[in-house]
Amino acid sequence: MFGLLASSTPPIHITSAYLFKIGPLLITNSIFYGWICSILMCTLFIWVARRVTVHPQGGLVQFIEAGVEFIRNLVESSFEDKERSYKYVPYFVTLFFFLLMSNWLGLIPGVGESFLKGENPLFRAFTGDLNATLAVGIITMGYVYASSIRESGAKEYFGHFFIGSPLNPLYLVLGILEMFTDATRVISLSLRLFLNVTIGEIIIAVFSYLGGIVAPLTAAPFTLMELFICALQAFIFVILSVMYLAITVNHSTEEHLTDEDITETINGDAKMATS
C-alpha cells in the first residue's frame, strides 16, 4: 500500500546526461538548457535596456536597475581608485545577472526530473554541471589575471608572489607554492557554485520523495531556501572575483603614492585632530 505513496528510490542525477550529437560534439541536457536560458536572458535584457528612462517607471525595469546599481556600488567600494573601477563594472554586472538567472531558471518546475528523455531529464540547470561552472570560473579568473597584469605590469605582478629575490631557492619555492595557491581559486569558485546548485536539487528531490503524496508541502520550504541560496551564490561569486581583482589593483596604486601625498595626508589628519 505504501508503494503507492512514494516511488521506490528518490530520483537523483548528480551529473548531466547526453541528449544528442551534433557532429563530434555530445550535447548534454545542461548545455542544452543553458542555450535556452541564454536566449531568454538576451531577450529579457534587450527588452529592459530599451525601457530604461531617467524617471523610474517601476515594475521589472526598476528591479533590474536596482541590481545593476548594487553591483556597481560593490565594485566601486572595493577599489580605492574610483576612476579605475568603472571599466570593470560591465563585466561583473553581466556575470552577476547571468549566474542569478541561470540558477533561478534551474529551479522552476519542469526543469529536472519532470520531463524525461529515456532515463535522463530533458532539462537540467546550467550551473548544475561542473563543466559549465568551470568554464565561467576560468573565464572570470582569466579576466582577473589579465587585468591585474595590465594594471600593475607583468614584472611587478609576478614579483609580488616572491618575498625576496627569486634567486634564493627558499623564496623561489615559496613563490611557486604561492602561485599554485592562487591558481586554486578557479577550482574553489567553480566547485562552490556547482555543489550549491546540485546539492540543492538533491535536497529538494529527497524531501519531495519523503513527502509522498504531500510532496509540495515538504519540498516548498527547501525550494524557498534554494531561491535565497542561489541568489547568495551568484553574489558571492561576483564579490570574490571583485576582491581578487581589487587586491592586486589596489596594491599597484599604493606604490605610486609620492612622499608629498603622504605628508599632505598626515598634515590633513593633524589639522582635523587639532580643530
Add this chain to the structure above:
Amino acid sequence: MLILAEVTNVAIIGKGLMIGGGLIGPALGIGLVGASYMQAVGRNPEASKFLGQALVFIAIIELMALLAFASIFIVK
C-alpha cells in the same frame, strides 16, 4: 563472522563517518562566524552593516561541508 560480513554493508558506515566528520567542522566554523558577528553587533550596533561580509565567509566555509556531502556519492 561470515554471516556478519554478509549482512553488513560497510559502505554505509563509511558514508556515515564521511558525512558526520565532514559536517562537524563547517558547523563549528559557521557557528564561530555567527557568534563573532552577534558579539560585534552587541558591542557596536553600527557593525550590523557587515552582514554581507559575514555571509561571504560563511559561503567560504560552506564549501567544505558541500565537498563532504558530494563525496558520499563516490562511495559505492
